Amino acid sequence: MTSVVRLLKPALLALVALLATGCSKADWMVRQSAMDPKGPVSQVQFDVFMATVWLALVLFVLVGGALVYAVVRYRERAGQADAPPPEQGHGNPLVEIGLIMASVAALVVIAIPTLEAIWYMEEIPAERQPDSKLAAWYKGAVPAEAADEVLTVDVVGKQWWFRFEYPQLGLTQETKRTVPNELVIPKGKVVRINLRSEDVIHSFWVPKIAGKVDMIPGRRNHMWIQADQAGHYYGQCAEFCGDSHAYMLFRVVVLEPAAFAAWVESQKAPAPEPAPGSLAAKGKQLFAQKTCIMCHRVAGHYEASAGFGPDLARVASRHTLAGAWLDHRDPAAQAAIDAKGDTEVSAPIDPALQRRNFHDWIGSSGVLVDAAGKPLIPQDIKPGNRMHYYRMFNVAGLRETKTTLTQEELDAIVEYLMTLK
Ligand SMILES: [Cu+2]
Numbered sequence: 001m002t003s004v005v006r007l008l009k010p011a012l013l014a015l016v017a018l019l020a021t022g023c024s025k026a027d028w029m030v031r032q033s034a035m036d037p038k039g040p041v042s043q044v045q046f047d048v049f050m051a052t053v054w055l056a057l058v059l060f061v062l063v064g065g066a067l068v069y070a071v072v073r074y075r076e077r078a079g080q081a082d083a084p085p086p087e088q089g090h091g092n093p094l095v096e097i098g099l100i101m102a103s104v105a106a107l108v109v110i111a112i113p114t115l116e117a118i119w120y121m122e123e124i125p126a127e128r129q130p131d132s133k134l135a136a137w138y139k140g141a142v143p144a145e146a147a148d149e150v151l152t153v154d155v156v157g158k159q160w161w162f163r164f165e166y167p168q169l170g171l172t173q174e175t176k177r178t179v180p181n182e183l184v185i186p187k188g189k190v191v192r193i194n195l196r197s198e199d200v201i202h203s204f205w206v207p208k209i210a211g212k213v214d215m216i217p218g219r220r221n222h223m224w225i226q227a228d229q230a231g232h233y234y235g236q237c238a239e240f241c242g243d244s245h246a247y248m249l250f251r252v253v254v255l256e257p258a259a260f261a262a263w264v265e266s267q268k269a270p271a272p273e274p275a276p277g278s279l280a281a282k283g284k285q286l287f288a289q290k291t292c293i294m295c296h297r298v299a300g301h302y303e304a305s306a307g308f309g310p311d312l313a314r315v316a317s318r319h320t321l322a323g324a325w326l327d328h329r330d331p332a333a334q335a336a337i338d339a340k341g342d343t344e345v346s347a348p349i350d351p352a353l354q355r356r357n358f359h360d361w362i363g364s365s366g367v368l369v370d371a372a373g374k375p376l377i378p379q380d381i382k383p384g385n386r387m388h389y390y391r392m393f394n395v396a397g398l399r400e401t402k403t404t405l406t407q408e409e410l411d412a413i414v415e416y417l418m419t420l421k
Pocket of ligand 1: 157158160201202203237238239240241245248
């Protein structure tokens with residue numbers, strides 16, 4: 001018995017030490033941390049959280065203290081083993097009513113900031129700073145009657161990626177220009193986020209800016225966000241939505257007003273034309289021949305698709321691919337930046353890594369085959385992803401319609417995608 005107890009002590013200490021490593025300040029600051037708020041909504045959420053933590057801590061100390069006191073004070077002492085039990089009490093109305101009142105008071109104390117926060121998050125503030133430089137730009141960029149409104153972004157969740165539309169700025173399904181996987185917003189601007197889903201339930205969460213609200217099929221949810229610091233933020237689908245839920249990420253890029261205006265213009269422009277006779281030009285042809293155009297639009301090149309897959313007109317200008325699961329930035333350089341909690345700087349896109357990501361993503365969807373028709377990359381990067389119709393419908397009978405690519409064809413397509421900036 002005593003040997004078990006002797007072993008138990010160091011084991012418990014080791015466990016506590018292990019758990020405590022999860023509390024380091026450095027870990028609070030990294031990528032998806034709700035403990036490092038960078039906007040008013042996440043700040044309010046953080047404040048409610050901390051208020052609750054402090055109150056819970058006080059209760060824990062009071063209740064735990066009473067328990068420890070009772071155990072120590074009324075423990076069995078030497079020579080008392082055969083003594084009769086002490087006199088038993090049968091309730092104390094004063095203590096009981098007091099405890100009930102104290103519990104009610106504690107709940108009220110938590111309820112006040114919680115309700116305040118819920119109302120704050122629910123009501124989208126009108127234009128905050130009507131005289132700012134940003135507001136002046138905004139008035140020039142959108143129709144006058146909409147200029148004083150907050151910026152609206154329609155977010156659609158799909159298995160397993162996000163689509164962003166900007167109805168006031170002409171970036172929508174109708175204009176055949178949408179923005180996948182990277183939500184770009186101007187700094188300091190209130191942004192209304194409309195949340196929808198086109199298949200199953202997803203959830204929108206950017207821990208440092210705000211979250212999280214579910215995206216439910218057949219229902220419109222909304223929230224608002226504002227980012228007070230320019231930079232690069234990490235978001236994540238926060239509701240289990242199928243095979244690749246864990247790989248359904250997104251990014252939020254917060255730009256200074258002038259950079260945001262330039263970005264909007266770049267999104268409206270048609271994709272650049274590859275040089276005639278180049279490998280990229282061949283890739284452009286293959287993009288149509290290999291049925292990529294069924295699901296993908298490339299503004300200015302191929303606009304017939306209804307947009308089942310992401311728009312690719314600017315695919316090479318984004319930092320990430322495939323629901324932001326594949327990052328084109330040097331992982332070590334970026335990890336060093338993230339460890340400092342610095343959202344303002346971001347490692348640049350590494351073209352070699354980007355090319356490899358394009359290659360692996362398209363090749364791993366089961367389309368890259370050797371001369372005998374055998375898949376060359378057996379492991380799927382995102383299990384169950386909806387590239388290619390035999391996956392889209394998941395019907396065994398449609399498997400024959402699978403598109404295949406040789407290594408040369410894949411290289412040409414990747415070359416084409418690399419020009420889409
Ligand atoms: Cu999801």
